[in-house]
Amino acid sequence: MRVVVVGGSGHIGTFLIPRLVRAGHEVISISRGQHSSYADDAAWQQVRQVTADRAAEDRDGTFGTRVAGLRPDVVVDLICFTLESATALVERLRDEVGHLLHCGSIWRAGPSWKLPITEDNATPPLGEYGIAKAAIARMLRDETRSGGLVTTSLHPGHIVGPGWHPIGPLGNFDAEVWRKLSAGEPIGIPGIGAEFMHHVHADDVAHAFEAAITHRETAAGEDFNIVAPSALNVRGYAQIGASWFGRTADLRTVTWDEFRRTGPDAAQVSWDHLVRNHYFGIDKARRLLDYAPRYQPEAAALESVRWLIDHDRLDVANSLKV
Missing domain, CATH: 3.90.25 (UDP-galactose 4-epimerase; domain 1)
Structure with missing residues (x-):
């Protein structure tokens, strides 16, 4: 498949993009072009690089058109932080892309009441960042369950690598x-x-995104905690x-x-x-994605x-x- 990774030169993309290349996908990485990946890998030589300023193009209303113009089968969005940005991308990709995957955050959950925290028992989030990530996850779930674009949101812990x-x-x-x-x-x-x-290692997060692409049917309309065991x-x-x-x-x-x-x-x-x-549970990700953090x-x-x-x-x- 042709996979477009938005924010491909960051923590997760450093490990995800080589995984996708080795799996046989055609990969396009969109980034601001300000730095290379955090780790060297020969697989990057097979990746098409596209330079774009997401924030500026979101303001202009052109980012979704840029992504759609690359004609992807799958879009992995690693740098979306507002509901407005996420909604604009969904509306532009609807009926044109097979699967949109969003990188959320465990901060979409508030202070714990019961441990481990699951996808169903989290308290309301605190702060602008967590509130936005929770709202995006709800919007994506509702979009897919209402018959729209197939989406999945993955919510990493504190990324280490x-x-x-x-x-x-x-x-x-x-x-x-x-x-x-x-x-x-x-x-x-x-x-x-x-x-x-x-915490979670960046390569384990990359593994989860790759698994969600592979298990599209069970990942559709779902959200997952992605953390260490x-x-x-x-x-x-x-x-x-x-x-x-x-x-x-x-x-x-x-x-x-x-x-x-x-x-x-x-x-x-x-x-x-x-x-x-x-402290989060990962039973859902294990069951539906075969997530197996190393x-x-x-x-x-x-x-x-x-x-x-x-x-x-x-x-x-x-x-x-x-």
């Missing part, structure tokens, strides 16, 4: 936590540190991370007010992640940390022991 910083044990991107863990220095954690974060809480993640450097994490409980004084911007990111306390969350995070150290992008006080 080589080439970028992972969400760390404190629920933010502050790289200082890795230096402290590697040095055995004290780390203040807000609250009791039992809050969950649910297990989740890490703050204390567990910190202890596992410290062990990579031959250390034991020295964790000190602090109040949220104290934690915010150490860096209000990073603390807000931590709050946004930890207040949700997310990475446990700690293995995915270790791969990312190792890459950052090897490329001199992470300051640590001790070398990895694993």
Whole structure:
């Protein structure tokens, strides 16, 4: 099939596009052309590259026509963030494309009431981003179930992989936590540190998109949690991370007010992640897509940390022991 991937040079596309090429598909990648993929793969030599500014063309009302003009059988949209953008693309592709797949987010679910969170028991989302992702998923489901365009939405956890910083044990991107863990220095954690974060390796997300294309009939009109087989809480993640450097994490409980004084911007990111306390089930994706993630969350995070150290992008006080 001819598959158009919107946002193909990003985290997911880095792994998805080579998968699609190896599966025998003709692949077209649409991106702004500002950087290459995060990992090299010879399969990219067989990919047609199209440069486009999605945001600008959405404003002009021309993006859907650009995508339709490529005459795809399947469209994978990895960079849609508003209901208006999603709706415009659906209306333009209706009756012209066989399958539209949308990349959502686990933040379409609000703070957990019951664990694991399934596609059916999530609480209402918090914040503009999560609210938009939930609204898009509802619109896509209704579109397909009313007899319109065949759609599927996949909702990844915190994406981890080589080439970028992972969400760390404190629920933010502050790289200082890795230096402290590697040095055995004290780390203040807000609250009791039992809050969950649910990561997923970018290649496992790519696997899920490929599986949804393959299993179009069972994926049609459905939405799926796409995460690692297990989740890490703050204390567990910190202890596992410290062990990579031959250390034991020295964790000190602090109040949220104290934690915010150490860096209000990073603390807000931590709050946004930890207040949700997310741990998701993947039974539906296993059953309908044959989703089989290869990475446990700690293995995915270790791969990312190792890459950052090897490329001199992470300051640590001790070398990895694993």
